[in-house]
Amino acid sequence: MKKKMIAFNATVMLGLSAVLSTPTYAQTMSEMQAQKQEVQKKQADVQSNLKEAEDKLSSLKSEQKELIAQLNRLNLATEKNNEKVEETEKQITETNKKVKSLEKEIDELKEKLAQREEVIKERARSLQKSGGNVDYVSVILGSADIGDLIGRAFAVNTVAEADRDLLQETKDMQDSLEKKQKEVKDKLSSLKDMKAELEEMQAQLETQTAQKDKVMEDLKAQEMDSADIKAALEQQSSSLKDQESNLDESISAEQKRQEEIKAQEAAKKAAEEAAAKASAEPKQNTESSNAEVAQAPQAKDAPTAAPNSKNTTEERSSVKAETTSTPSSNVSSTPTSGNVVTVGNKWIGNSAYVFGGGRTQSDIDNGLFDCSSFVRWAYAQVGVDLGPMGAVSTDTLKHKGTKVSASSMKPGDLVFFDTYKKDGHVGIYVGGGQFIGAQSSTGVAIANMSSGYWANHFSGHVVRI
Known part of the structure; x- marks a missing residue:
């Protein structure tokens, strides 16, 4: 909606510009002053729309930057998962050979x-x-x-x-x-x-990538539209500045012309008054009066040209709005307590699931986890070591801590789900029938385990660290 409004305003302004840019010569000072005020008003409107267009462009670029980071993460996750699929296929082939040998x-x-x-x-x-x-x-x-x-x-x-x-x-x-x-x-x-x-x-990663590619195309199209609008507004602003400058020159010329007219009228009036005074004096003073009258025009003739007065032109500056962009950042403070249920929130929307991921610092820096490596990372943030980074798995985690009943589980407990194998998935219970974990379809996210898929696959296995 915002883009459409900018486009509409720009269209209207460009229409007005076409009218205002036609050379017109005001007949009176008041008309020129009124026209100048109108141009300044249009310029203010253009500057407002221009700032809106610049803000929109800045926002679109920020969204694109974030989306590019997500696409890079998904592409990396897809690459690593493809490698895992190929590795698994090789293992299946080798195992099939063993089965045939055993048969x-x-x-x-x-x-x-x-x-x-x-x-x-x-x-x-x-x-x-x-x-x-x-x-x-x-x-x-x-x-x-x-x-x-x-x-x-x-x-x-x-x-x-x-x-x-x-x-x-x-x-x-x-x-x-x-x-x-x-x-x-x-x-x-x-x-x-x-x-x-x-x-x-x-398949889920490919779907996410396709969706994000489509969003990126839309953002680029919007960026092009906004750039066109900005260019049109900048052209309009330049045209209005030229009009204002021309009007200033016309007003200055008109002021100078009126001052010259006033000076000429004053000189004429002074000469007429001097002549009338000379004709009214007595005869005995004729010679002296004539001398004075003869000298008077010389004094009066000096300012026949316009007086040397300084023309003061009203100076106006067009204030150009500046856009100050403050990049957003997802900075999470280092946890100072054992609140393991929230330290992983920084990865929500900024991570991808990789089978076997999260076992190198590079993977962690790029937000690439599987379920068990994310749990290990989260506990490490609050000072609890759940084993070596490269060796953690659901099998190692289910033997940590103390097993408790599902009916008594608390936030921070590990919850296990039967997926491709028994206890094949693990997350951290956050309360309210929800858990946080690295899910294959979303990356790190909070999911509902009270109904739906996770409820159906919850094994009832709960471990308290």
Whole structure:
């Protein structure tokens, strides 16, 4: 709205300028004085609009500077997250190779287990033929598979020593392989979840970047409009100054002309009075009177030109408004107390989420955090060390301090959320059902954990430092 008003005022003023800039010659001093006052009034209006345009330009440049900083931060976050996605994809590829290798080992082991099953059953048959323990034989031969066989065999009290060793070795091999298989599958599942979260995060960063690019385009368009308005107003101001200068010259010339006319009229009147006086004197004084009259014109003729009077021209100066711009700054004082719930406010709107970020001073200087590094940084500001900068994680943080119930949590407590893994996200409770943390979609921000996404993912795990 403000820009439109400036544009409207500028249009009106330029229209008036077109009229006023046409050379006109006032017939009287009062007309010229009135015209000068009108020009000065228009000049004051132009200066007011010019200041408004300059203020607008200054504001737009400040917004652009802040937006450029945000875009640089988002671009850096996108770059780092892309690197993390690529790293995760490599880990997934390597883990898939391990899974295939384990599957091959499992197939080989199954074949060995089948062979051992036949060996054990053959021993049982031999034992039966030789009159051995009937219960043992029926247990072995009646098993459904190798797993069932091992379970049944160990349940029998009388097992041959050789069979026991064979069964124990087989059981250990089977348990070890199953454990490895579970570990690898769990890691693969975790990596896939992490990749999904990273891709979602990248999509959010790209959306934010696109939105900010659009805002930047709008700001630049507004800047061009304001610059055009300012240029038009400056041209108008210059035109009005020229008009005022021309009027001053005209007024000065008119004043000089009127003074000359007055001087001539005074000289004429003086001559007429002298002539009348001479004609009225007695005859005896004719000679002296004639002499005086003869001398009078010489005295009166001297000022026939305009008297040498100093013309005083009313001097007026056009006051040009100056714009004083005081750059805003988000300066936060160093905390002097343990109020950890507010020290992170300086990063709200000035940060971006980077998976694995916040573990170097460069990342911190640029406002690049993940959830755990932000929590560590916030506590460090109030003098509490939660571990080395490069090694902090949700896993290390959940074992700090004392675990408390969710119903008794207080501002400053750590709250955990199940995201791509259990307790995969952490923040600092600020009270009122809210927490502050580095969120993937916003960077550092205060979020609601009483409803919506965070309420659904709150694990109930709360730690008091």
